[in-house]
Amino acid sequence: MKSILMTTALAAIIAIAGVSSVIAAPAPTTGLVPEKVGNFQLTDTTRLAHELFYFNYTPAIVVMSQSNGSKVSREAAAELGKIQAAYKDKGVLFYMMNSNLGQSRDATAAEAKSQKFAMPVLMDELQLVGEQLGIQREGEVFVIEPKGGFKVAYHGPVAETAKAIDAVLAGKSVANPRVDVKVGSTIAFPERGKAAEHANISYAKDVAPIIQAKCVACHQDGGIAPFKFDSYEVVKSFAPMIQESVMSERMPPYFADPHVGTFKNDHGLSYEQNKTLIHWLRAGAPRGSGPDVLKETAGKAPEWPTELGKPDVIVTLPEFDVPASGTVEYQNMRIDNPFKSDTWLKAIAIKPGARSVLHHVTSNHSPDRGSAPARIPGGSVGSYTPGAEPQVIADGAGAPVPGGGKFSFSMHYTTVGKAAADQTQIGYYTLKSPPQFIKRSTVISDFALKIPKGEARHKEIAYLEFPADAYLYTLYPHSHYRGWSVELKQKTPDGKESLLLSLPKYDFNWQRDYDPVEPIHIKAGTKLIATWIYDNSEHNKANPDSTINVTWGEQSFEEMMYFRVNYRWADETVSNVRNDLQVKLMDSRTIGALDNNADDKVQIDELTGTMASVKPRFADLDLNKDGGLDKKELEAGNVSRATATRDLRDADIDL
Numbered sequence: 001m002k003s004i005l006m007t008t009a010l011a012a013i014i015a016i017a018g019v020s021s022v023i024a025a026p027a028p029t030t031g032l033v034p035e036k037v038g039n040f041q042l043t044d045t046t047r048l049a050h051e052l053f054y055f056n057y058t059p060a061i062v063v064m065s066q067s068n069g070s071k072v073s074r075e076a077a078a079e080l081g082k083i084q085a086a087y088k089d090k091g092v093l094f095y096m097m098n099s100n101l102g103q104s105r106d107a108t109a110a111e112a113k114s115q116k117f118a119m120p121v122l123m124d125e126l127q128l129v130g131e132q133l134g135i136q137r138e139g140e141v142f143v144i145e146p147k148g149g150f151k152v153a154y155h156g157p158v159a160e161t162a163k164a165i166d167a168v169l170a171g172k173s174v175a176n177p178r179v180d181v182k183v184g185s186t187i188a189f190p191e192r193g194k195a196a197e198h199a200n201i202s203y204a205k206d207v208a209p210i211i212q213a214k215c216v217a218c219h220q221d222g223g224i225a226p227f228k229f230d231s232y233e234v235v236k237s238f239a240p241m242i243q244e245s246v247m248s249e250r251m252p253p254y255f256a257d258p259h260v261g262t263f264k265n266d267h268g269l270s271y272e273q274n275k276t277l278i279h280w281l282r283a284g285a286p287r288g289s290g291p292d293v294l295k296e297t298a299g300k301a302p303e304w305p306t307e308l309g310k311p312d313v314i315v316t317l318p319e320f321d322v323p324a325s326g327t328v329e330y331q332n333m334r335i336d337n338p339f340k341s342d343t344w345l346k347a348i349a350i351k352p353g354a355r356s357v358l359h360h361v362t363s364n365h366s367p368d369r370g371s372a373p374a375r376i377p378g379g380s381v382g383s384y385t386p387g388a389e390p391q392v393i394a395d396g397a398g399a400p401v402p403g404g405g406k407f408s409f410s411m412h413y414t415t416v417g418k419a420a421a422d423q424t425q426i427g428y429y430t431l432k433s434p435p436q437f438i439k440r441s442t443v444i445s446d447f448a449l450k451i452p453k454g455e456a457r458h459k460e461i462a463y464l465e466f467p468a469d470a471y472l473y474t475l476y477p478h479s480h481y482r483g484w485s486v487e488l489k490q491k492t493p494d495g496k497e498s499l500l501l502s503l504p505k506y507d508f509n510w511q512r513d514y515d516p517v518e519p520i521h522i523k524a525g526t527k528l529i530a531t532w533i534y535d536n537s538e539h540n541k542a543n544p545d546s547t548i549n550v551t552w553g554e555q556s557f558e559e560m561m562y563f564r565v566n567y568r569w570a571d572e573t574v575s576n577v578r579n580d581l582q583v584k585l586m587d588s589r590t591i592g593a594l595d596n597n598a599d600d601k602v603q604i605d606e607l608t609g610t611m612a613s614v615k616p617r618f619a620d621l622d623l624n625k626d627g628g629l630d631k632k633e634l635e636a637g638n639v640s641r642a643t644a645t646r647d648l649r650d651a652d653i654d655l
């Protein structure tokens with residue numbers, strides 16, 4: 001063991017120095033390869049996530065270590081591409097993986113494009129997967145067999161890969177399961193030589209503080225997680241599960257791609273924290289010396305969020321009994337507005353009565369009948385989805401609540417096999433004097449979505465065009481069980497695009513606001529484009545039904561394509577109210593939902609899902625006969641979500 005480590009360390013140093021590894025006495029590349037691979041999730045160069053265990057239905061998963069700009073790696077990639085083509089119909093998955101420090105995702109994306117790679121390249125940025133697989137150089141192939149518990153059935157050069165796949169497909173063992181890879185530059189894994197140091201990572205000084213900062217808020221008494229991390233013994237007993245949940249990016253539940261945007265409420269592990277935790281776990285989670293910080297500080301989750309304290313006003317909604325099974329219609333609960341005069345909110349926190357069954361809450365303020373219209377109409381007075389945190393409005397701004405009238409809450413419950421009673425409370429935090437700016441919000445949605453049955457990665461886009469300059473405060477994506485990944489980008493009037501948020505893997509169980517550290521300036525004429533990818537295949541374990549074409553709908557078995565943004569208009573202040581801009585923003589709602597290729601026109605095949613009923617009218621609607629419906633033509637033809645839904649009642653349309 002020792003000699004392998006030393007040679008590897010030497011190879012690493014040589015690789016760092018940029019010297020070709022041919023000079024170094026090559027270590028056998030098979031020496032570090034494990035019997036089995038633990039679960040992991042990595043993001044590819046197109047920002048889609050791939051989780052190893054998701055693919056448990058495939059006969060084999062082939063992964064090749066790849067480096068940018070290297071002749072050997074490129075030749076190996078080309079050869080592997082040919083094998084992939086030959087096994088096209090066999091259900092074998094092919095990947096490359098880049099574990100090189102200093103080879104960025106963008107650089108690797110460029111390499112993938114220039115070399116026309118036929119398979120995704122996974123970015124092993126923390127090297128934790130490469131370390132686990134024992135990768136030493138480029139061009140090493142791993143054939144992983146899910147059926148055998150993700151066994152490494154073969155490790156060796158591309159040249160013998162087809163033979164290995166054949167054996168796996170035939171249910172036989174591979175004749176030469178470990179073949180030394182002798183060509184190609186080594187890939188430096190600086191942590192590999194540090195096994196002794198990893199065994200010395202201090203639980204007390206290094207690990208417990210990470211768990212305290214990133215896990216305990218939920219994993220404590222009164223927290224939302226099913227168990228608490230309140231001592232070394234608990235952490236140790238969960239060690240394999242912690243490793244699995246962190247490597248597969250399920251825990252902590254924060255899913256924004258760290259390369260896109262920076263967010264105030266970023267609860268992810270930093271790269272360093274992630275590596276420290278995993279290296280410590282892989283070293284056997286040693287206790288070491290020092291006090292047990294988790295035991296000493298174990299507490300109870302506060303009733304209301306610590307950072308906000310006790311709300312100024314708490315409302316308690318009526319109790320609702322959720323049955324054990326079946327579908328529960330949305331429950332509408334109306335209460336008197338607790339604020340008698342116009343009020344500004346700075347934060348709202350929702351405390352579900354029964355988290356297991358409360359799926360989501362939306363709300364709005366409605367004025368009393370016959371009352372004069374409010375100077376600034378009210379909007380949501382609190383919303384909740386699983387994993388939600390309190391909604392805190394950006395400094396300088398407030399959310400208006402006109403005095404009087406009613407608060408209506410739409411409560412969505414899901415049944416979980418056990419009856420439960422929910423009584424939800426909402427805490428309001430008010431501003432003592434009017435703010436400078438008004439928090440506004442809008443939703444980018446695609447009510448024309450249609451997700452074909454069985455399709456594993458179906459893409460939909462929708463946009464809204466901002467008629468005036470604005471500053472974005474909050475980004476909030478929402479879909480149901482089939483949502484796989486989501487992005488928001490802006491396209492400025494000059495055609496330039498930039499990403500604002502990317503969730504390579506969306507998780508229905510964890511929906512939350514992403515608040516940019518600095519409000520994002522959006523220029524007039526900019527489109528905010530949301531892209532959703534849906535997994536309507538049977539392999540999506542959360543999918544309620546993979547055998548149906550899915551269209552827009554509010555129930556969880558239907559689908560949503562929904563992206564809320566909170567913002568303020570650049571020119572709007574409390575003394576210069578611009579309700580007109582809110583109205584103007586909605587001008588692009590219909591075209592933004594339908595126009596899937598964002599070319600400012602709706603082609604006939606973009607009329608899908610609930611909007612398919614408009615198809616027979618297409619020729620009449622296309623006044624200038626250019627084959628597309630622009631914003632004006634859609635307006636002239638009165639095409640909207642409401643009209644389409646009405647048409648649908650009689651139409652015999654394939655949904």
Ligand code: HEC
Nearest residue numbers: 214215217218219224225226238241242245250251252253
């Ligand atoms: C925002 C709340 C929250 C935070 C923060 C959080 N967890 Fe969890 N955790 C949960 C909930 C809820 C569950 C149970 C449901 C589930 O698995 O999603 C859970 C389950 C788990 C499980 C067991 C099931 C599984 O998914 O593997 C492990 C292990 C775990 N968490 C580890 C961690 C670690 C380690 C951290 C910190 C790095 C962490 N959690 C941070 C809420 C949280």
